Structures are given as structure tokens and as C-alpha cells.
Amino acid sequence: MNDETVKSWLKEVKYKDNNIVDGGRVVKVEASDDIFGKKVSVDLVIDSPAIHVKKKLEEDIRDVVARKAGKDVEVKLNIKVVVPESEKMKPIERIKNIIAIASGKGGVGKSTVTANLAASLARMGFRTAILDADVYGPSIPLMFDVANARPHAVKEGDKTWIIPVEAYGVKILSIGFFAPADQAVIWRGSMANSALNQLMFDAKWEDLDFMLIDLPPGTGDIQLSVMQMVPVTGAVVVTTPQNVAVADVRRAVNMFANPSINVPVLGIIENMAYFQPAECPENKYYIFGREGGQHLAEQLNLPLLGQVPLVQSIREAGDVGRPAALQKDTEVARIWEQITQNTVEKTVERNKKLPPTEKIRITNQAGCSVK
16 A cells, blocks of 8 residues: 555545546545554545535545555545635625524524514514525424415526515525425435525525524534525524523534634524413513523623513414514514514624624635544
């Protein structure tokens, strides 16, 4: 096993329309087979910042080396990503603010928050849209009573545009429009990312003040890919008061604060903060813990945008497809209005104090060693 032999093996690894050797992606190969064991080091340069592309290359290289030289070979990969200016993603035109709605874990009411924030923004007169990026659990169509709607397409010259569905003044696109409600979306990360890219850039959004992106729970590939696609103005993180949710929210906040991502967190929304029975409004019951989101916001020096009570009408409104924020002259509507005002204020403040967010560009050298 020597450098040239390993290099010839690497011709089996494909990248785009060529193999990584003939395509000029392999910068350096070092191979050794001595008393210290078998080792292979490969330096690559690629032009795609997508996480799933890098992972696929790593898997393919490890596989081919293991097949040719045995599974006991220690493989070290150094992948440098350099995106040409001509191929860098462009921001979505005519959209002023893109807000990511995130959560560290599922079940905290992130989509409910997204729906009510959007409805409240539209009610205040802001031109608003939702991109439902929760690929494996798209619930926004149901919450706006458009689950049976289908976006249509229009052709302008050589370009075909997707026209978003509209409800209560909010433009909506979701994977849920393109898959039967009872059918699981069984996609690998690359397929989901490709679909989201199409919904984002091939849609006729027109002028918008706010686009809310309902992210999947957690801190995985789709979250990173969305932030590679567009410059996100800021993030709103949703939690419940309970400790297990608060612990996961820390991870979500840390993801946005990571230097390679650097998306400002506008604040935290504490959902299901307390239960206040209608027949005894003076009583509050802290079913999921007390003020966990508030304490976390204080610890992280982030604004608490609001606390949403555990109210039956919010759940019922989501189930029938009319967000509770649209209920006039109710305490629930006033709560959502205040949270929305706080979110808008923090967005304005962020835009005054900070430069526009840049899309993630992974240009540092990332290495991994696998045995």
C-alpha cells in the first residue's frame, strides 16, 4: 500500500459528474504500512458546503479503503470547502426578515408558536409567509385549515414558479402539500434538502416583511442546510418550563451562537408555561415546571419574548385550522399580540445593531479520524 495505489482506489469515489481524482478534488494522499499499523491520510477540496455532501464523501472514501486494504486501516480525512462566488446561494429577493423558529426537542409547541406568530403578524398588517421546513412532521397546513390545498405553478418565460397557498393573509409552503397526510416522508437528508431548496427559491413569494421558517426539532442536518441556503435574520427558540426541554434548548441556542453559524437569537418563548382554569382564573398550576424558560433566558442573557399558558382554546384552534391569535378580544389573542410585538421589536433592534447575517460558508479545514 503506497500513495499512488491509494490514489488509484479513490477513483471509485464520485463527486458530482466525475471521480474525486480526475476531478481534481484530491490534493494530497499519504499512505503508510509499517509496524505502527496501516494509515491513510487524504486531503480534499470540494465546492459544496452542504453537510450531507461531506458526510457522503467521508463514507465512500472509508468504504473503498476498507474494501481494498482491510477494515483495520486508520483513515484520516481533511476536507476543505471553498465555494466559488458564482455558485454561492443568493438570498431570497424581496424578503426583509427571515426568522427561524426552533426548538431543542419535539413536542414543545414550536409549530403552534410559528402559526400564531404568523397569524398575529398578518393581523398587524405585516406581509408574512411560513416555510414549513419540518419535513418529517409538517403540521402548518393543518393549523391553517389548508391541508387539502395544493400549490399551483405558473410559467414566466423559461422559469416555472410555485405559487404559495394563502390563508388568513399568510403565504404558506410545506412538504405537507406534496405528500398524502397518512404517508410517511421517507427521505434521506439530501432529498429533504433538495425539496426545501426548491420550495425556497422556486416560489413566487413576492414582497414580504417576515418569513417564518418552522424548523424540525433538534440541531441536525436540515437546520444547518436551511441556514446555508439563506441568510437568517434571527432565531426564536421555543421551550416548555420542564428541565428536559430547557436542557435541549441550551443546545439549540449554542448551535445558533456557534462562530461558524452566528445567527442572532432574538429570544425565547416559554410555551405551556402554566395552566389557568377558566372557572378559577386567579389560580395558576405549573404542570410542566415553573418559569424554566424565564430562568434560562436570564442565564443566557436573552430576552424572554413571552409565556404562553396551557389553554384548551389554543389546542382547539390549531386542530380546526384557525390560529388562536385570530380570536378577537380574548386574553389568548392579547398574549400572542404581545409576544409578536416583542419579536418585532427585537428584530428591529437586531437590524439596527448588527450587520446582515451571512449564510454559512464552511471554509475551514475539517478533519476526522476513523478506524
